[in-house]
């Protein structure tokens with residue numbers, strides 16, 4: 001795979017693409033060059049037929065400590081507006097394959113928002129989340145106010161955004177921000193995320209992508225529209241070989257051999 005300056009990419013298991021944010025000296029602060037590379041790597045895995053799920057991680061100490069403050073601090077309104085500063089952050093949300101965030105250490109500001117853009121978040125017990133932008137005289141700009149409000153409700157989101165206090169992996173699990181806090185141990189969260197990615201990649205990939213699309217619709221559509229959208233996708237899957245194979249395998253009491261077609 002391609003060499004990058006701010007990230008590492010690999011395929012640690014069948015069907016899994018792993019992206020590791022790699023600016024250790026800056027606690028993986030999300031600079032513009034890093035975001036460009038991240039988007040490129042995501043697009044590359046999204047287009048790679050051998051990849052069925054993507055894992056995004058940082059280091060033990062930091063998933064990402066936010067947007068790069070040193071890069072932002074001298075910018076003027078005219079710069080950020082004219083150059084659409086950080087607009088390309090939304091590229092992550094256009095990826096069709098599932099993206100699992102494996103979070104250890106700090107996931108602050110844009111780092112927290114990046115994790116929230118992923119489809120599933122696994123956290124190590126040391127993970128620390130937060131939207132501390134208020135301490136910098138700004139507010140979250142990568143979706144934090146919206147995605148947190150949808151995930152954990154108004155009162156908690158207001159508290160976090162307005163005080164800037166951090167929250168723990170345990171709070172994140174209790175509130176449903178993360179699906180699981182894994183056991184202690186270096187590398188454990190990545191290991192479990194890669195295992196989960198491998199499991200997802202073993203399913204029929206058309207159905208997996210349809211499932212992701214349908215769940216995401218719940219955040220954009222009314223219930224009636226969302227239910228109709230889900231049913232249409234469900235109907236559409238009867239045009240795939242994977243549906244024939246999956247149901248035949250059940251009837252014949254054998255394991256399905258999906259061909260992602």
Ligand code: CO8
Pocket residue numbers: 025026027029030065066067068069070071085086087089106108109110111132133136139140141142143
């Ligand atoms: N940007 C730039 N550099 C950073 C950042 C950052 N966000 N975070 C840490 N670093 C650097 C430090 O400056 C330091 O560099 P140096 O060694 O050159 O001084 C190095 O990383 C190590 O950091 P610390 O020495 O501070 O390490 P500590 O263990 O003492 O502290 C903390 C760790 C608590 C994580 C601390 O570094 C910190 O508070 N970081 C900033 C956290 C923060 O405020 N994040 C929010 C940033 S704003 C944001 O994300 C807005 C998102 C907008 C998205 C818009 C999308 C459209």
